[in-house]
Amino acid sequence: MKLLVRGGSIAAGYGVRKGYVDTVAAALQPRRIEVINRSRFRETSFDGIATFDEDIAPCRPQILLIHFGVDDAFHPVYRSEFQENLVRLIRLSRRRFDPLILLATSHTFDNPHDMEAVAIYYRSLRIVASDLACVLVPVHLRWAGYLSENGLSGADLVQPDDRHPNERGHQVIAEAVMTTIREVLQLSF
Numbered sequence: 001m002k003l004l005v006r007g008g009s010i011a012a013g014y015g016v017r018k019g020y021v022d023t024v025a026a027a028l029q030p031r032r033i034e035v036i037n038r039s040r041f042r043e044t045s046f047d048g049i050a051t052f053d054e055d056i057a058p059c060r061p062q063i064l065l066i067h068f069g070v071d072d073a074f075h076p077v078y079r080s081e082f083q084e085n086l087v088r089l090i091r092l093s094r095r096r097f098d099p100l101i102l103l104a105t106s107h108t109f110d111n112p113h114d115m116e117a118v119a120i121y122y123r124s125l126r127i128v129a130s131d132l133a134c135v136l137v138p139v140h141l142r143w144a145g146y147l148s149e150n151g152l153s154g155a156d157l158v159q160p161d162d163r164h165p166n167e168r169g170h171q172v173i174a175e176a177v178m179t180t181i182r183e184v185l186q187l188s189f
Helices: 020-031 045-050 052-059 070-074 079-096 112-131 139-150 167-185
Strands: 002-007 034-037 063-067 100-104 135-137
Touching: 002 020, 002 052, 020 034, 020 167, 045 052, 045 079, 052 079, 063 079, 070 112, 079 100, 079 112, 100 112, 100 167, 112 135, 135 167, 139 167
Parallel strands: 002 034, 002 063, 063 100, 100 135
Antiparallel strands: none
């Protein structure tokens, strides 16, 4: 079985030695689930559409994790365009190889203006997941819970630019993704 991750900077592991995709791959390897990461720094959902035939289609993954949003919010891609791009990626994938599709949000931001900006994209992810029967991975909720449980601020889990998680932040994202994968695939580990 193959799980393909397609996203931007966060999914690509920008600025860290070990990103969340590496942690997920290591956890799934004993289950014979190959994890392929086709994410790149500063790519938006427009890049996901533009490179679909090169990055996603040839792999024909049984599980597709789409993780765009933060780069879209800050580069800027209009929310309506972002939502339409997600719909196009999902429809193309289902038409070609019909994978289980996961849509992931990202972390929370301490700066209220930045949080307001990304919250719009997280809502779009939730809407698309509901409308097109995809599985939402609510990373932002797990992230907020982790901060609260451990008495931390967002700055403790991100790099100096606030847009990219540090390695500890990537671990929180990996836990959110793995929780969803365990539930959906009914795995125990």
